[in-house]
Amino acid sequence: MAYEFKLPDLPYAYDALAPHMSAETLEFHHDKHHAAYVTNANKLLAGSGLEDKDEITIIRESFGSNPGLFNNAAQVFNHTFFFDGMKPGGGGDKLPGKLAEMIDRDLGGFAKFREDFINAGVTQFGSGWAWLAVKDGKLEIMKTPNAENPFVHGATPILACDVWEHAYYIDYRNLRPKFLEVWLDNLVNWEFAEANLEAAL
Template sequence: MTFTLPNLPYAHDALAPYMSKETLEFHHDKHHQAYVTNLNNAIKGTEYEGKSLEEIVKSSFGKNAAVFNNAGQNYNHLHFWHWMKPHGGGSKLPGRLEKKINEDLGGFEKFKTDFAAAGVGQFGSGWCWLQVKNGKLEISKTANGENPLVHGATPILGCDVWEHSYYIDYRNRRPDYLKAFVDQLVNWDYVDELFGKV
């Protein structure tokens, strides 16, 4: 199986002013493309060739850094583009998701605060997550291309806190980027769709 870079589900300028056309041109067209290219090269002639992306992520963790790093980042970014949409965010969540956030995370406002804190608190490059583990919603963070799949959880929302995700638009203001992500960009219907599959 050869992996390819899918088109963005919206125009490059559709998330402005919260995420600029320039950021998406670099982040999607160059960074994500590099993960896809490097993954295809890394799995040639290995045990990972022919496996699904999720299988590669799980089976290469701790065993093959070149494969895992590029598979993890490919997986993360395939969802990342769909975790955002033009005119996203807001406070109106799908009912079952809102109920679960209230039950497990103390309400939507607390979730937003804690999710952003996880992203701000991730030293260096990585991700912050809303994940499902053992039937409960949790907030977590991981370094580099790691994700909840390798820790027995299912990610249903993730925010990329590598500098290439926000530096063009926000410079060193990671908290402002995370606030804009949650308040203005999150595609809650997609989050709810993933939640329904867990």
């Protein structure tokens, strides 16, 4: 059975993240950008030799060998992961136990994690992503260009922030640092991150 990329519904209403992320941003980001990656990934998967693989295997095996398929397949995953990693009334420094414990152990505590995560997103030149990931049993902050994600760098993603301009330009214009601050303080679904952490260990 050939794999088919799908566009999942958002896990909240389009206006649920306002005022931190507008309905207009989510309508464009999910219904236009994310949807286009799904359409293109399915077109490029046909005839690639990877049709019978699962999503993560397609991403890993197309990296470096089939850039068109990789870019679209990875962006389908990245966007679903990004949207699922937010919730109304999210963010802040009240983290679930295991996640809080490992941020203290591996990343120097929440305040340092927040500063370093924002810095990763701000210093990702051009388009890309900031990630919290697990590698070799430890948490680390990563930044990746364009469609790349932790899977192609030997790590497992826990949380992602999209720093492509289409993720924030309607609401924040060129103020990427402000977007990252607001995202961490008001939008992150820490329970989603905790569940991903537990699954990765």
